[in-house]
Structures are given as structure tokens and as C-alpha cells.
Amino acid sequence: MDVERGRRPERPAIVVMGVSGSGKSTVGRALAERLGLEYAEGDEFHPPANIAKMEAGRPLNDEDRLPWLKAIAEWLGERLREGRGGVVSCSTLKRWYRDLLREADPGVWFLHLHVDQKAIVARVAARTGHFMPVSLVESQFAALEPLQPDEDGAVVSAAEPVAQIVAEAVGLLEAWQREG
Template structure:
């Protein structure tokens, strides 16, 4: 499988335009697992958005307090900046990030051209089971309802795909790659 996608307009002597996939969805949807698999299979650089959160944001979430837009803005801008730096280096990326609202995705899109979204969606019951079963993550299951309320599915004018999280990670990854082609 090629590690770069060459857009139709790229000539034979031009460097392929980097692609930036943002794997989005609520906590527990499988963003990290699928994002890592996508990056591995496509040969893209991977980043986990949770690692960009300032300590104050993590503390809020650990205590069951949902983040507000003011909490998220500097975090989203840092993510867009990271993508922009990779784009300038000619490196394609996969970023696991909730990107729940359209306005958050608009900020992320400003980081670089070639941003595409992969929305991992599924039943709240399945996702709640996954959150409850996982260990060592700062996001408690109690915040799932606030994330589900905030979630704005991809608009028809947004470049991206939606994939159901019911199957296993390998099958989800296969479906994402097939849909993105």
C-alpha cells in the first residue's frame, strides 16, 4: 500500500501533497487504536491529541468536569500548528482528536490543506462499555453524555468519512482506507 496519496493534479516531478487524517469521535470510540493502525498501514506520522492538553484540562476531565470552548481553543490551535509544521515538512499525518464540533474542525482545517476527517461513530451503549472497560485513561465514563450532546456529525461539505465502530479495529481500519480512496 503506498505511503503517500498523489492528488490528480500533481505532475510527475512534483512532490505529493501531504494528507492529514483526523480520526474523530467521542471518547471510547477507538480513535487511538484506529489512528495508530491507519498511521502504521499508510506510513504516516501519528499524534494523540490528548498529549497536547495542558495539565489544567486533564485535571478538569479527571474530576468529571467537561471542557468548555475556552478550554479547548488553545489545545485546538496547538493541534492545527502541529499539522501545519508536518505539512511544511511534506509529512502526511494521522491525528486522533475528538473534534466534536464543526467550529473545532474548522480550526483544525486551518492547520494545513489536505485535512480529512474520519468520524468513528457507534451506539452510546457500546461506547460506554468500552470506556468502562479501559484502564489508565483520564476520561471518565460520566463525561460521555456531554460529549454525545456536543457531537456534530460531519457536514455534507466536510471532507471525510464516517465508519461504524462495531467491528474490530482491523476491520474498521480496512473500511476507513477503502472509503478514503
């Protein structure tokens, strides 16, 4: 899928991406607050069947993810068309997932939270009240296709404190907006 590189909107649509446990929700909320943008939790776009499958320890396949990704793409596109921008946390592990999100509007910017697998296993094992079991961490890393040079976005270490991650993300986002 060939998606053109995006315009650089003043009120951006940002996808905070990474494997489960990388801090997408925490960073996404903090980034949205810092930028004065609406925040959406990507997990809330999953249909109940997807959540049940993950709770049972079975990884989602691309067919399972398609309606989820389309719903997120619609949310992003609506915010960009209205000039409101927004931040959503969404794993978007594969390139074609990100391409699908950009089809709604090529002005989407991705923030990839990078963390090593050992740290993620520890984080996911320590979480309570989340549907993602530690047994699926390996499948997340196996599916992960990092951002490519032709994709609008940046990679930051998720091993740093949230405030530092957000400050770095804001600097990288502003640099991207100035380039446009």
C-alpha cells in the first residue's frame, strides 16, 4: 500500500504506538494534555470478540484487527478534517496498519515507544485489570515492524520518565511541523 506523506497540520493527529506494556496509554494521555488535544484509548475501539480472544491468551490476527483499525482511522480522520487534532494510543505494530490509519488522512504522526522485551514482560506481568496476558508479549514483538524512514513519526525510548518522553515527543513533533 502506497500512502503519500502527510501535510503537517497545526493541530495534529498523533498515534502513540508500541507493543503492549510500552506505556502508550500513559504517554498518550500526558501528551494530549500537554498539547491541549482530545485523547482516545485505542483498546476501547476493540470489538468484544477481540478482547475475549486476547483474554483467552490467543493473539489477534489481521482479520480481527481490521474493524478496530478502521474505527481508529475514522476517529483520526474526523479530528483532522475538523482541525481539532487528537491523540490515540494504538499498537499499530505493522506497516500496513499504519498505512490504513493514514488513508483517513495522511497528516497522521506516529510516536513509537520503544522498550526491550525483558522490560515489557516485567511490566505486563505486574499489571492488574488488563486483558493482555504476558503470554502474548512474544507475539507482539514478532509482529512489530518499526517505523520506516518514509513514515511521518519518531521513535523514543519508553524507559525514560513520562515527562521526559512527552517533552522529547513534543520537540520532535514541532520539528516535523516546521519541516512542512
